[in-house]
Amino acid sequence: MDDELEPFHFLATSCQYDAKHDDSARVVVLPAWRQADLLTFAQQTNWVIDTGLREVMLLLKGKTFSELAGEQYYYSGGSLREFCKTRDELQSQVVDDCAAVENDQAFQLIYNYGGDKAKSQMDRLRRHCIDDCTNEEHYMRRIHWRLTVDSGYALRRLGKNISMAKQLEIYTYARSIGAGFHGVAFELLLHSAVQYRKSVVLKMREGSVYEKIEIRVPHIACGGETEKECLACLITLEKDTYWHPDYPFFYFIDAVTTCEAFRSGIEGSETVVAYIQVTISSDFFSRKQG
Numbered sequence: 001m002d003d004e005l006e007p008f009h010f011l012a013t014s015c016q017y018d019a020k021h022d023d024s025a026r027v028v029v030l031p032a033w034r035q036a037d038l039l040t041f042a043q044q045t046n047w048v049i050d051t052g053l054r055e056v057m058l059l060l061k062g063k064t065f066s067e068l069a070g071e072q073y074y075y076s077g078g079s080l081r082e083f084c085k086t087r088d089e090l091q092s093q094v095v096d097d098c099a100a101v102e103n104d105q106a107f108q109l110i111y112n113y114g115g116d117k118a119k120s121q122m123d124r125l126r127r128h129c130i131d132d133c134t135n136e137e138h139y140m141r142r143i144h145w146r147l148t149v150d151s152g153y154a155l156r157r158l159g160k161n162i163s164m165a166k167q168l169e170i171y172t173y174a175r176s177i178g179a180g181f182h183g184v185a186f187e188l189l190l191h192s193a194v195q196y197r198k199s200v201v202l203k204m205r206e207g208s209v210y211e212k213i214e215i216r217v218p219h220i221a222c223g224g225e226t227e228k229e230c231l232a233c234l235i236t237l238e239k240d241t242y243w244h245p246d247y248p249f250f251y252f253i254d255a256v257t258t259c260e261a262f263r264s265g266i267e268g269s270e271t272v273v274a275y276i277q278v279t280i281s282s283d284f285f286s287r288k289q290g
Contacts, residue, residue, distance in 0.1 A: 028139045032078025032127035032150055035180030039069045041080070052086045073180055074248055077151035078127050097124045098157045125154045129177055146173065152184040152248065164192045175280075187254055187278045194242050194257070195220045202276075211264040213274055215257055217242045224250070254278040 033041075041047065043065065048054045053068050075094050076082035082090055126147045130138040138144035148170070149155045159167065171185040193200045199216035219241040224230030230245045234256065237243055242257040255276040260269040 026140060029128045029130065029145050031130045031133065031139070031145075033080050033083070034078065034133070034178070035070070035073045038073055038076075038078070038080070038083050039066060042069045042072075042083075047084065050084065056087075071249060074152040074184075077149070077154070077181065078129075094125075094151055094153050098154050101125070101158065125149050125151065125158075129179060131177060148173070148179075148181075150179060150181045152181055155181055155184050156188065156248070159188055164189070164196055167192055183278070183280045186280055190276075190278060191220075191222075191244055191255070194255075209263070210261040210272075212262050213272070214260045214262070214269070215242060215274075216260070217257055222246050227251075252277060 048057065048065065048068065051072070053072070057063055057065065057068060072083055072087065072090065075087075075090050076085070082093065085093065127150055129146045129148055129150070131144045131146075132138050135144075149158065155170075159170070167185065167189045171182070171189050173179075174182040174185045190200075194215055194217075199214050201212055201214050203212045204210050217240045219238065221233075221237075221241055221243045222245070223243070224233045224245045224247050226247055227250060230247050230250045233243060233245070237256060240258055242255060244255040245253075253275045255278075257274055257276065258271060259274050261272045261274075262269050
C-alpha cells in the first residue's frame with residue numbers, strides 16, 4: 001500500500017456530528033439493535049459466558065437462554081455495547097445514568113422522544129430507531145429517524161410522571177416498529193390508566209368465566225424491589241388496592257387488584273381479586289393451552 005493517505009469511504013462518529021450545508025458527505029444513522037437481533041447475536045457468540053450469565057443459567061435451571069437475553073435487554077435497550085456487559089456492570093451503569101437525569105430533564109427526555117439530538121446526560125439513555133430497517137432510504141432520511149429511550153428500566157423509571165397521552169404516543173410508535181420496549185410501554189400505560197381514570201374496563205378472552213372486569217379502586221400502590229419483597233407485599237395487600245411490583249422480573253403477575261367482574265347475560269357484578277399478567281403477544285393463550 002502506498003504511503004499516501006487516501007480519502008475515507010466511511011466514517012463512524014457520534015450523533016453529535018453536524019453536517020454542513022455544503023458538506024458532500026452523506027450522514028446515515030446506525031439504529032438501535034432490536035431485541036430479536038440481539039438474541040440471535042447472543043446465541044451465535046460466547047455472549048452468555050462473557051457476561052457471566054452462564055453461571056446464572058446453571059444455578060437457575062428453569063431460566064432459559066431467551067429469558068436471560070430478555071432480562072439483559074430490559075436494562076441495555078438496543079445498545080450492543082451495553083448488552084455485552086456483565087449484569088452487575090450493566091445494572092450499575094443504567095441506574096447511574098437515570099440518577100444523573102434531573103426531573104425536568106426526565107420530562108424532556110420522554111416527552112421529546114421523537115426529536116433531534118439532546119444535550120447533556122440524556123443522550124446516554126436515548127438511541128435512534130428507524131421506521132423500517134429493511135428500507136435503505138430510512139437510514140439516510142431524518143424524517144424516518146426517532147430518538148427514544150429503549151431501555152425498559154430507564155423508561156419505567158423516567159416515564160412515571162408523563163401524561164397518559166404521551167405514554168400512548170410512545171406505545172403506539174413502539175408497536176408500529178416492533179420495538180423491544182413495546183411491552184414495557186404497554187404495561188406503563190395500563191398502570192397509568194388505572195391511576196388517572198375513574199375506572200378501567202378490561203374485556204376477558206373468549207371462554208372466560210366473566211365477560212369483563214372493571215377496575216375502580218381508591219388506592220394505587222407500587223412496591224417490592226426483589227422477589228421476596230413482592231411476596232411480602234402480596235401477603236399484606238389491603239382491600240380496594242391496585243398493586244403492581246417494582247421488580248420487573250416478578251414471576252406470573254404484573255398487578256393484583258380487587259375489581260368488579262361481570263358475567264355475560266347476568267345483571268350486577270361480583271367483587272373478585274384479579275391477578276393481571278400483561279402481554280403484547282397475540283398467541284400467548286394459545287401457547288398456554290397447547
